[in-house]
Amino acid sequence: GDGVPDLAVANMLGQSVSLLLNEAPPAQPVIGATPGTLQFGTVALGVTTAPAEVRIANLGSVELEVTSVSLTGRAGAEYRVSHPPLPLRAAPGGSFPVHVSFRPVAAGLRAATLRVQTAVPGVEPALVLLRGSGLEPPLPAVHLSPERIAFGRRQVGSTGSRELTLLNYGAGALRIEGMSLTGPGAGEFAFSLTDSLRALPLTVPAGGALEVLVRYAPRAPGYATAELVIADDAPDAPHAVSLSGTAVEQDDSTFPRIGLEPDTLAFGAQPVGGPLASRTLALANPGTAALTVSEISVAGGAPEVFEVSAPATPFVVPPGGAVELRVAFAPDVTGVREARLRVVSDASGSPYPASEVVGGVSWDFDRLVRQAPGSDLWPTTWGPDDELYTSWGDGGGFGGSNGLARTSLGFARIGGGPADFIGTNLWGGFNPLRPATFGGKASGMLSVRGILHAWVNLQNATPPDKALARSADLGLTWELGSPTFTGVAGGFYPVSFLNYGRDYAGARDGCVYVYGLRWAAEGNPFVAAGVYLARVPSDSLAERAAYEFFTRPEPDGPASWTPDETLASPVLEEPAGVTIPSVVHAPALGRYLLTTSHGGEVGRLSIFDAPEPWGPWTTVTYEDDWGGFGGEEALAYSIPTKWLGADGATLWMIFSATGVLDSFNLISGALSLRDPAVPLEPRTYVVTVPLSGTGTAAIPTPALPPGAPLGAGASGAGAAGPRAPQ
Structure with a gap:
């Protein structure tokens, strides 16, 4: 059979049998x-x-x-x-x-x-x-320090260098395929890896770092900008560092100059207890008169691990001459150790002569106050109610942070004195009295006729438009007017007001004075070659046609005013470039104080004074390493007129910058007032060189064999003397 059961049915009555055959299904696979x-x-x-x-x-x-x-x-x-x-x-x-x-x-x-x-x-x-x-794989994350490198002023043919650190703070390895320079001034810059044994492409492990040396060697005068672009595999790649520098021709004036090359010393990793690591640098005088160096020292951070070998001070460097300095690094503990080499001389730094009224400013860095992290700019004005009013960009304002209640533009009130002030967010930010209703950035504020005004960068184009915001209820609500100045390359770009006393009390006339920059067609627009000035009747601030611009057609000719902004002349010029100027009237001094940064770095602080809003300017202070804050980008400075000392001897300054100084920073300063009967003494000029190194695990000291003389292995009590440099 076929293996399939069949069915047979018997019919007993009909004596028959029915057979039902069950056919086998076709064979199938399973x-x-x-x-x-x-x-x-x-x-x-x-x-x-x-x-x-x-x-x-x-x-x-x-x-x-x-x-x-x-x-x-x-x-x-x-x-x-x-x-x-x-x-x-x-x-x-x-x-x-x-x-x-x-x-x-x-x-x-x-x-x-x-x-x-x-x-x-x-x-x-x-x-x-x-x-x-x-x-999700462990991802790399990149932090660049600094994010911007401003070389400031360099003479054509010289070279400046800065160290850039790329840190991989993520959980995964970072692959860097290459680096390149782009931008209009790319040919003026160069870069190399600090560790000559490494080459691109390369991998930076999680928690690791890569040191890059960036150089600026200008070949022609002018302002140069570029970007160092890093091609990597982090989620927010590529990364870029903006570079800038101003090249000037050799000065024909007869005075000393000072140059330090290189202008940063990085020792890398050195074992604790190992041989000394040493580096040399040249201290040159590219000026046309003898340079006297009065002091060389190491300050800030960990000065005890750096040692300088130099001629005994004071010493003289002839015009065109140079001396060699040697710096040694001997780490005492593991980890990063930093300090600054400080050189004091009679070199000429400022483009303006010394002030005959103020001999300098001493700052109380020990009592620096920081609030509102992530919020910057902070222009101020003295309101009619005897309170200060201010504005910030980004962050949450007072009580907020970069991530907490972050807003593009906010306004606040500052009550009380500088030692016990209370900041209240009026419009935008953390727990404000009113919400913000538009964005932008305010770089200047003014109270006049009981109304608050602010210059607002609309951030709508390149260059952006500037509009005048107005508040009739002391900052609770704001109206944003139409653009007063349309951004045009080469045009007047208003950034700040001249501030007098309470609600503009004590003003020299019935006009409001506005300081501005020329928006450059290329480069960083907020580092300009000069400062310009406009005036407008105090009741016509919103009327563009009412503005007049300071002009001096001939360098030594009389000053005048013109309605044509293209004919405006600078009231202050700075070859290194200036950032947003803050200008106030100090009645006790009978002077106007203009605060800015030369070269765009917060540590390059300049304060000039003048008898009129347009000058002529003299130098109160001109520092290249103010506060040891280094090369972070300066954003703004503001000296509240309410907090100027009645005797003219004290001031308080609010400032902000990138990095850790991206916040509300308040510091006091004591002015050294000159005696008119005492002749001016030569001013000193301070330049610094950042020093850094990393201590690693100590080198094991071999044990002394039996009978070995003391000094054959580990040092004994009598084995004194310096370690030999390597």
């Missing part, structure tokens, strides 16, 4: 798959696993012909199946392999189904469940 589930575990995103095998078996009695092997399910595309070309055949009892790999593209459980089937009708497909989870 598909089996082992295992029934593939578990791939947890796999990093973008990583492909090794292939896993699934065995496809023919459990039937006739040949199996597989015509389709497919993947189904939401994550089917994240699996890959490999097998010989279809159709795949297997004899009864036979089998063949199919391989599956997993490459997740999203985090979490990623499920799919492997489906194996034949074209024979009625044959059930074999199904294999596929399971795997995607895991």
Whole structure:
């Protein structure tokens, strides 16, 4: 028989038998798959696993012909199946392999189904469940310090250098494929890795750092900008550092100059207790008169681990001459150690002569107050209610932070005195009295006729428009007018007001004075070659046609005013470039004080004074390393007129910059007032060189063999003397 049961039915009455034959169905294959589930575990995103095998078996009695092997399910595309070309055949009892790999593209459980089937009708497909989870890989994260490098003023043909640190603070390794210089002034800059044994491309491990030396070697006078672009695989790649510098020709005037090359010393990693690491630098006098160096010292940070070898001070460097200084580094503990080499001389730094009224400013850095991290600019004015009013950009203002209640533009009130002030957010920011209703950045504020005014950068283009915002209720609500000055390259760009006393009391006339910059067609627009001045009747601030601009057609000719902004003359010029100027009237001194940065760095602080809003300017202080704050980009300075000392001998200054100084920073200063009967003494000029090094684990000292003389291995009590430099 055919092995299939049949049915026979007997009819006793009809004496017959009916036979029902059960025909055998056609023989069919049966598909089996082992295992029934593939578990791939947890796999990093973008990583492909090794292939896993699934065995496809023919459990039937006739040949199996597989015509389709497919993947189904939401994550089917994240699996890959490999097998010989279809159709795949297997004899009864036979089998063949199919391989599956997993490459997740999203985090979490990623499920799919492997489906194996034949074209024979009625044959059930074999199904294999596929399971795997995607895991976000450890990612690198890049921090650049500094994010901007401003070289300031350099003579044509000289070279300045700055060290850039790239830190990978992420959890994954960082791959750097290359670096390049772009921008209009790219040819004036160069870079190299501090570690000459490393070369691009390279990998920076998690927590590791890469040191890059950036150089500025101008070949022609003018302002140069570029970007150092870093091609890496961090999520927010590429990264870039903006570079700038101002090149000037050799001065023909007869006075000394000072130059230090290199202008930064990085010792890298040195073992604690190991031999001294030393570096040399040249102290040159590119000026036309003899240079007297009165002091060389190391200050700030950890001066005790750096030692300077130099001629005994005072010493003289002739015009065009140079002397060699040697600095040694001997780390006392592991970790980064920093300080600054400080050189004091009679070199001429400022482009203006010394003030005959103020001999300098002493700052109380020990009592520096910082609030509102992440909020910057902070222009101030003295309101009619005897309170100070101010504005900030970004951050949450007083009580906020860079991430807490961050707003593009906010206004606040400062009550009380400088020692016990209370900041209240009026408009925008953290817990404000009113919400902010528009954005932008305010660089200057003024209270006049009981109304608050602010110059607002609309951030709408390059160059952006400037509009005048107005508040009639002391900062609770603000109206933003139409652009008073449309951003035009080469045009007048208002940035600050001249501030007098309470609600503009004590003003020299019925006009409001506005300081501005020329927006450069290229480069950083907020580091300009000069400061310009406009005036407008105090009741016509919103009327563009009412503005007049200071002009002096001939360098030594009389000053006048013109309605044509293109004919404006600078009231202050600075070859190194100036940032947003803050100008106030100090009635006790009978002088106007203009505060800015030469070269764009917060540590390059300049304060000039003059008898009129337009000059002529003389120098109160001109520092290249103010506060040891280094090369962070200066954003703004503000001296509140309310907090000027009645005797003219004290002031308080609010300032902000990038980096750790991106906040409300308040510091007091004591002015040294000159005695008119005493002749002016030569001013001193201070330049600094940043010093850095990293102490690593100490070198093991070998044990003394028995009987060895003292000094053969470890040093004993009598083995004194300096270590030899390496």
